[in-house]
Amino acid sequence: MTGEFGAPAAYIVCMRPQDILLPVAAGLCCKPGGFHIDPVRPVERAVITHGHSDHARAGHGAVLATQETLDMMRLRYGENFAGSTQAIGYGEEIRLGDVRVKFHPAGHVLGSAQIAVTCKDTCIVASGDYKDAPDPTCTPFELVPCDVFITEATFGLPVFRHGDAADEVKKLLASVALFPERAHLVGAYSLGKAQRVIALLRQAGYDAPIYLHGAMETITHYYQSRGIELGELRLVKGVKKAALAGTITLAPPSATSDLWTRRFPDPVTAFASGWMRVRARARQRGIELPLVISDHADWDGLTATIAATGAGEIWVTHGQEDALVHWCQSKGLRARPLDLVGYSDEEESETPLPDGAEA
Amino acid sequence: MNRFAELLDRLAYEPGRNNKLRLITGYFREVGDPDRGYALAALTGALSFKHAKPALIRDLITARTDTVLFGLSYDYVGDLSETVALMWPKTAMAAHNNPPSPTLTEVVTTLRTLGKAELPRQLERWLDELDETGRWALLKLVTGALRIGISARLAKTAAAALGDKDPHDVELIWPGLAPPYPELFAWLEGRGEKPVNRDPAPFRPVMLAHAIENTDFQSLDPADYIAEWKWDGIRVQAVAGRDERGHITARLYSRTGEDITGSFPDLVPSLRLAGAIDGELLILRDSRVQSFNVLQQRLNRKVVSPKLIKEFPIHLRAYDLLGDDENDLRELPFSERRERLEVFIKKLDDPRIDLSPTVPFASWDTLTAARADPASAGAGEDADAVEGVMLKRRDAPYLPGRPKGQWWKWKRDPHVIDAVLMYAQRGHGKRSSYYSDYTFGVWAEGDGGDELVPVGKAYFGFTDEELLQIDRFVRRNTTEKFGPVRHVVHEADKGLVLEVAFEGLQRSPRHKSGVAMRFPRISRLRWDKPPREADRLQTLEKMLKVEAAEIEA
Numbered sequence: 018m019t020g021e022f023g024a025p026a027a028y029i030v031c032m033r034p035q036d037i038l039l040p041v042a043a044g045l046c047c048k049p050g051g052f053h054i055d056p057v058r059p060v061e062r063a064v065i066t067h068g069h070s071d072h073a074r075a076g077h078g079a080v081l082a083t084q085e086t087l088d089m090m091r092l093r094y095g096e097n098f099a100g101s102t103q104a105i106g107y108g109e110e111i112r113l114g115d116v117r118v119k120f121h122p123a124g125h126v127l128g129s130a131q132i133a134v135t136c137k138d139t140c141i142v143a144s145g146d147y148k149d150a151p152d153p154t155c156t157p158f159e160l161v162p163c164d165v166f167i168t169e170a171t172f173g174l175p176v177f178r179h180g181d182a183a184d185e186v187k188k189l190l191a192s193v194a195l196f197p198e199r200a201h202l203v204g205a206y207s208l209g210k211a212q213r214v215i216a217l218l219r220q221a222g223y224d225a226p227i228y229l230h231g232a233m234e235t236i237t238h239y240y241q242s243r244g245i246e247l248g249e250l251r252l253v254k255g256v257k258k259a260a261l262a263g264t265i266t267l268a269p270p271s272a273t274s275d276l277w278t279r280r281f282p283d284p285v286t287a288f289a290s291g292w293m294r295v296r297a298r299a300r301q302r303g304i305e306l307p308l309v310i311s312d313h314a315d316w317d318g319l320t321a322t323i324a325a326t327g328a329g330e331i332w333v334t335h336g337q338e339d340a341l342v343h344w345c346q347s348k349g350l351r352a353r354p355l356d357l358v359g360y361s362d363e364e365e366s367e368t369p370l371p372d373g374a375e376a
Numbered sequence: 377m378n379r380f381a382e383l384l385d386r387l388a389y390e391p392g393r394n395n396k397l398r399l400i401t402g403y404f405r406e407v408g409d410p411d412r413g414y415a416l417a418a419l420t421g422a423l424s425f426k427h428a429k430p431a432l433i434r435d436l437i438t439a440r441t442d443t444v445l446f447g448l449s450y451d452y453v454g455d456l457s458e459t460v461a462l463m464w465p466k467t468a469m470a471a472h473n474n475p476p477s478p479t480l481t482e483v484v485t486t487l488r489t490l491g492k493a494e495l496p497r498q499l500e501r502w503l504d505e506l507d508e509t510g511r512w513a514l515l516k517l518v519t520g521a522l523r524i525g526i527s528a529r530l531a532k533t534a535a536a537a538l539g540d541k542d543p544h545d546v547e548l549i550w551p552g553l554a555p556p557y558p559e560l561f562a563w564l565e566g567r568g569e570k571p572v573n574r575d576p577a578p579f580r581p582v583m584l585a586h587a588i589e590n591t592d593f594q595s596l597d598p599a600d601y602i603a604e605w606k607w608d609g610i611r612v613q614a615v616a617g618r619d620e621r622g623h624i625t626a627r628l629y630s631r632t633g634e635d636i637t638g639s640f641p642d643l644v645p646s647l648r649l650a651g652a653i654d655g656e657l658l659i660l661r662d663s664r665v666q667s668f669n670v671l672q673q674r675l676n677r678k679v680v681s682p683k684l685i686k687e688f689p690i691h692l693r694a695y696d697l698l699g700d701d702e703n704d705l706r707e708l709p710f711s712e713r714r715e716r717l718e719v720f721i722k723k724l725d726d727p728r729i730d731l732s733p734t735v736p737f738a739s740w741d742t743l744t745a746a747r748a749d750p751a752s753a754g755a756g757e758d759a760d761a762v763e764g765v766m767l768k769r770r771d772a773p774y775l776p777g778r779p780k781g782q783w784w785k786w787k788r789d790p791h792v793i794d795a796v797l798m799y800a801q802r803g804h805g806k807r808s809s810y811y812s813d814y815t816f817g818v819w820a821e822g823d824g825g826d827e828l829v830p831v832g833k834a835y836f837g838f839t840d841e842e843l844l845q846i847d848r849f850v851r852r853n854t855t856e857k858f859g860p861v862r863h864v865v866h867e868a869d870k871g872l873v874l875e876v877a878f879e880g881l882q883r884s885p886r887h888k889s890g891v892a893m894r895f896p897r898i899s900r901l902r903w904d905k906p907p908r909e910a911d912r913l914q915t916l917e918k919m920l921k922v923e924a925a926e927i928e929a
Contacts, residue, residue, distance in 0.1 A: 153888060176452065176458075195399070274802060278808065298390070299451070301859060303804050340448045
């Protein structure tokens with residue numbers, strides 16, 4: 018299945034950064050390397066940063082990604098999700114056409130990577146989604162010095178400061194102690210966020226079984242198979258209502274406001290997301306216990322990272338580009354928004370289950 | 377302050393009353409004096425200091441942040457205090473030294489004495505010391521915008537629960553207490569005597585009635601009851617008492633014990649006899665009682681102008697006497713209190729205060745007739761302001777709360793219309809998985825023929841079983857989704873007709889239809905009726921015309 022990436026490409030003189038990486042309809046295109054990063058449409062050769070479905074799609078000819086990302090794609094799309102695949106480790110470098118490609122940990126979710134693309138003397142880092150906060154379920158973010166840094170801007174406003182996730186988990190546990198007769202339902206994205214919340218609960222000393230919505234099972238077991246300690250997990254399906262009093266259940270965000278919740282005794286609806294920082298967002302969703310836990314860097318994280326990369330030019334994608342571009346410019350950095358379409362915000366939404374689906 | 381902020385934060389999201397109580401009681405248990413006392417004061421609206429203007433908050437943030445970033449953030453968050461709380465950049469020194477955050481007591485006592493010129497610097501210091509939630513609560517507190525859906529009554533009930541006491545007892549001693557209430561907490565925790573209310577004009581917890589059902593009459597003997605008109609005004613308690621120097625103090629309380637004297641200064645001179653009257657606040661013009669819509673012009677006013685007082689003359693219609701000078705009458709049977717009341721009102725002899733007449737009846741049939749036609753049963757010209765009858769047991773003492781079998785309310789039949797379900801929204805708390813908030817409309821002539829215009833929203837009135845049925849209908853007939861709102865099919869032949877009951881109508885420029893309903897609820901599901909047969913806007917407009925004429929009269 019390997020070898021596709023060894024094919025030579027036409028020789029192009031790399032001078033300007035936009036000659037190396039350019040946004041096109043299918044995604045971020047590297048012409049001299051002959052590949053796209055996180056393409057949103059099927060392409061011949063795709064280099065993928067992480068396993069979230071808007072970045073890792075099925076149907077590409079060849080896919081280069083970390084082993085974990087490839088495994089997650091396989092779990093989601095089945096064996097034939099791509100023509101061929103090639104796994105690459107953190108710190109490993111590979112030559113593609115006229116460029117060198119190197120993967121570095123992004124700290125976003127298990128297997129997530131920043132991709133450094135170097136052509137001649139110019140190094141561009143496409144960071145994908147990243148966070149610089151500690152996370153027991155994935156390799157910590159690594160700072161990669163570069164000339165051009167492509168940053169996400171999901172939480173690109175100074176109002177987004179995420180604080181310590183451990184404090185948010187304490188809030189959850191305090192609520193469980195105060196309302197022992199109620200069930201606590203925690204909405205969390207099934208890939209990454211859910212496992213992080215579970216791991217944080219374990220770190221906080223919570224050793225009771227944690228319940229899972231059916232949609233979380235596969236990916237959570239995969240995390241466990243990669244050696245991530247999550248303690249005793251049980252599926253919520255088939256458990257009697259009364260038995261769920263005083264328990265914690267993790268579910269995809271869309272499920273926490275649906276028919277499915279009727280199996281729980283007087284549930285407290287929590288939601289683990291960076292968006293929970295803003296009250297109107299939480300209230301709009303009818304959340305009773307907002308938990309500010311994010312997979313993305315907050316404002317302080319974004320600005321500190323940008324400054325530390327030493328990059329003189331910053332490209333800003335998906336999220337609140339305006340504020341971050343403005344901040345870069347006020348610091349004397351060249352910055353521009355990068356128009357990439359097709360990346361949803363997995364903090365907010367996840368493909369909802371059909372009404373009443375048994376999960 | 378951070379702990380108090382955490383409580384406010386959690387309360388702001390919690391929809392359930394009992395859960396709110398648990399959260400507040402939990403806070404009182406965990407936090408000591410005097411912080412919890414000031415928290416209780418903040419929740420009951422008993423704190424007083426000069427509030428900071430939003431402009432001051434804006435100046436503080438502009439001095440610390442980039443204006444473009446602040447602008448973008450404010451646009452996104454939509455609330456000034458919250459934006460500032462979230463984006464406040466601590467000074468390098470504050471970030472490094474991590475100074476201890478102020479206690480609630482410190483904040484409250486400092487604000488009380490702080491000069492206007494010192495406020496900005498003090499606020500800045502606190503903002504540096506607090507966390508995000510702490511800053512949010514601080515800014516809400518100092519700008520006087522602490523809106524978190526907690527009534528004073530609820531906060532007092534939570535305090536009572538700390539010592540397993542009856543909330544009425546807290547209510548009774550409340551007017552004699554002042555923040556931070558150390559003697560109250562001492563009593564609640566069994567460390568001290570029950571505080572004594574020295575207020576000369578204290579509030580007494582009110583007695584409420586149950587709604588009577590048709591089946592209730594069989595077991596009731598008409599001879600045991602006295603009937604009165606149920607007036608469509610505001611239930612109040614008018615209390616006058618002598619202070620230590622013998623001067624009369626008069627206060628007007630709402631049924632929840634809120635002091636509303638300030639809104640009705642024109643009634644105060646009439647409360648010159650020491651006593652406590654239970655009655656209805658009404659507007660009288662040419663000795664005729666006006667509708668609730670007219671009375672509404674006097675509610676929630678910041679300034680009570682002479683013009684308002686003249687155009688909407690206030691009146692108290694008395695139906696019970698709880699105290700007569702020094703004597704507490706609440707243990708007496710109603711029939712005796714009523715006699716004392718009649719004497720009291722005669723002695724008072726004031727044109728602004730009169731007696732609510734009784735409705736004579738010998739059988740339930742006579743009363744049914746009176747309720748159906750109050751005008752010819754003694755209410756005369758005031759009949760429009762009658763919203764039913766009250767039944768009070770002759771031998772009932774005045775008991776706080778809603779005791780069984782003592783008082784009954786038998787409301788006039790509500791107005792009903794058939795409307796079409798247009799939009800449904802998910803409820804909150806226990807109902808968060810149900811589409812339980814409904815927007816309904818009636819037919820009106822539009823540019824392209826008949827169209828439905830929304831006329832109101834209702835989220836109760838239906839049974840649990842009906843809720844399930846509507847929820848199922850909504851899920852199966854959604855045409856579009858907007859976040860938590862579903863657009864439900866509503867065409868001439870496709871859709872769900874709801875029978876909506878309501879108490880009255882008002883003109884409202886905020887609604888497209890131009891009308892707003894009072895107390896709308898779903899009274900029946902009309903699965904049998906096609907939407908095309910639902911009511912038209914004209915029906916509502918006709919009702920409006922009658923009421924509007926009254927307001928302007």
